[in-house]
Amino acid sequence: MALLLLILESLLIFVFILLFCVAYIILAERKILGHMQGRFGPMHTGWHGMLQPIADILKCLIKENIMPTAADKIVFILAPVMSILPAIMCLAVIPFSKNIYAADLNIGVLYLLALGSLGVYGVATCGWAGNSKYGLLGSIRSTAQLISYEVPMGLAVLGPVMMARSLNLIKIVEAQKSFWYILIQPVGFFIFVVCSAAETNRIPFDLPEAETELVAGFHVEYSGFKFVAFFLAEYMHMFVTSAMAAILFLGGWKGPFFPGPIWFMIKVYSFLVLYIWARGTFPRYRYDQLMQLGWKFLLPLSLANLVLTSIGIVIFG
Amino acid sequence: MKQVVFFILSIISIFSALMVISRKNVVHSALSLVLLFFSTSGLFVLIGAELVAALQIFLYAGAIIVIYLFVIMMIDLRKGTTDDIGTMPKMFIVGAGVLFFAEIIYLLSKANYSGIKDIYSGEKIKELGGMTGVLAKIMYTKYLYPFEIVSLILLIAMIGAIVLAKRADKK
Numbered sequence: 001m002a003l004l005l006l007i008l009e010s011l012l013i014f015v016f017i018l019l020f021c022v023a024y025i026i027l028a029e030r031k032i033l034g035h036m037q038g039r040f041g042p043m044h045t046g047w048h049g050m051l052q053p054i055a056d057i058l059k060c061l062i063k064e065n066i067m068p069t070a071a072d073k074i075v076f077i078l079a080p081v082m083s084i085l086p087a088i089m090c091l092a093v094i095p096f097s098k099n100i101y102a103a104d105l106n107i108g109v110l111y112l113l114a115l116g117s118l119g120v121y122g123v124a125t126c127g128w129a130g131n132s133k134y135g136l137l138g139s140i141r142s143t144a145q146l147i148s149y150e151v152p153m154g155l156a157v158l159g160p161v162m163m164a165r166s167l168n169l170i171k172i173v174e175a176q177k178s179f180w181y182i183l184i185q186p187v188g189f190f191i192f193v194v195c196s197a198a199e200t201n202r203i204p205f206d207l208p209e210a211e212t213e214l215v216a217g218f219h220v221e222y223s224g225f226k227f228v229a230f231f232l233a234e235y236m237h238m239f240v241t242s243a244m245a246a247i248l249f250l251g252g253w254k255g256p257f258f259p260g261p262i263w264f265m266i267k268v269y270s271f272l273v274l275y276i277w278a279r280g281t282f283p284r285y286r287y288d289q290l291m292q293l294g295w296k297f298l299l300p301l302s303l304a305n306l307v308l309t310s311i312g313i314v315i316f317g
Numbered sequence: 318m319k320q321v322v323f324f325i326l327s328i329i330s331i332f333s334a335l336m337v338i339s340r341k342n343v344v345h346s347a348l349s350l351v352l353l354f355f356s357t358s359g360l361f362v363l364i365g366a367e368l369v370a371a372l373q374i375f376l377y378a379g380a381i382i383v384i385y386l387f388v389i390m391m392i393d394l395r396k397g398t399t400d401d402i403g404t405m406p407k408m409f410i411v412g413a414g415v416l417f418f419a420e421i422i423y424l425l426s427k428a429n430y431s432g433i434k435d436i437y438s439g440e441k442i443k444e445l446g447g448m449t450g451v452l453a454k455i456m457y458t459k460y461l462y463p464f465e466i467v468s469l470i471l472l473i474a475m476i477g478a479i480v481l482a483k484r485a486d487k488k
Contacts, residue, residue, distance in 0.1 A: 075344065107449060110371040117379030121351065124383065128344060128390050136390065143387045147380070167449060 010092065010102040021265075022235045023053035028269075029276045036280040063224040068130055071221065075129035080222070080229035083122020086115040087236040094243045095170050097253040097260030108169035109161055112244055113154055116199065119237060120146040122230070123201075123218050130221030138218035141287065145198060145205065148294040153195035155302035159188035159309045160248040163317075173252030180251040184312075187305045189249045191298055193274070196241035198294070200234060202275055204282040205290060242271035323363055329356040343389050347382055354378040368448040 027042070027049065034041025042049030067076065093108045095101040105111050120143055127139025161167055163184070164175035182189045198205040219230045246252060246267035253260030285293070333356060336349035354377045361370035456464055 107367055107371050110375065114371050114375035114379055117375060120383050124386050124390065125348065140390060143383060147383060
């Protein structure tokens, strides 16, 4: 019975996030970008385009599914699955409030980092399986980018972990009772924001799918439902990294007046708006600039941050 | 319940291990290897070693196989398959595999488990506050010396790789 309830609860959270949050992040992105550029964004489906994401998904579902003749069939079909599965699995450990979570793991942070690093398989294999130059270029760029930015991201995450003395996400939030970690870990937060934008292939780090050079990048050969899978995976990954930022640096569900889940969603969404804002503001990096930023700036900075944090903990903790 | 999960995971492990060595296409082999890491990490979770399971996925599936895939995609093995490897290297690979397997069997038969069991049983680890803390404590106190040697070896490998890359750059 308890197991059944647990499954039901996880399903509810999952459906809520997948259908509601992720779909409406896409709408929010289109609306906010539109207003930033002096236009309205989608307006016709429902009030101010409120039904647009549902219409989009339904449209893509009934589109023809094209399979390139020279494609590696098994890998071509598996690639969207491999890209969306880790993103969904990440949701299992995200605590929305003190009591709303699917699993309370002792190694929650490690679990999130491990699954986050698996997202690269979907991207890497789909460009290769489609047997297309643009796709392969996008995949190779993406693999190199994800490997490079995983390292500083992991090191940035270690700051809050060391201060809370736990890898458990709930304990990390509880440890931020008196102050948020962003106040003493501003450098860590900055590194985390930059790296998470790179990990989710967002502008200014969206080289894997740079439309102007690579048509659409790694998923250029995909259509219909498989394309939707990639699209949802990217936005779900954004949701997960935003949730990680909220938990590790912004005090999770803690806050006055409102109940926990509402505070959590406010934090997650303000982080997501930051992503969209960056997309409306920054130009795309060049590939060598991207690598230099990752290895020559962010990595030493995150190492220095880690050393300083450990010294601080020894002195003040 | 635990037994059923164990059997399912073992069957997946054996199946994917066989897939790794039997596929002609190297990308398929690499992806099967990822499946193998997943099922073995599931086995680790079953015996309560969640840290080892997470590290298995984080390091092996998340980093090492990604680099394999990266290299495979760069050199385009669509034409070349394992058929192109000559007989001599194949013999060497089989020999090395058999030797390694024999070594593992020998070590397992000689291993002494009682010492570990008494100090760090499942309950004891829970009492001490979870696997991560216990492992960290042992690693940075009792086994600090081997740990530092391992990191030194890795550093040397890293410097070596950089030196090789630099030399190729100048030509």
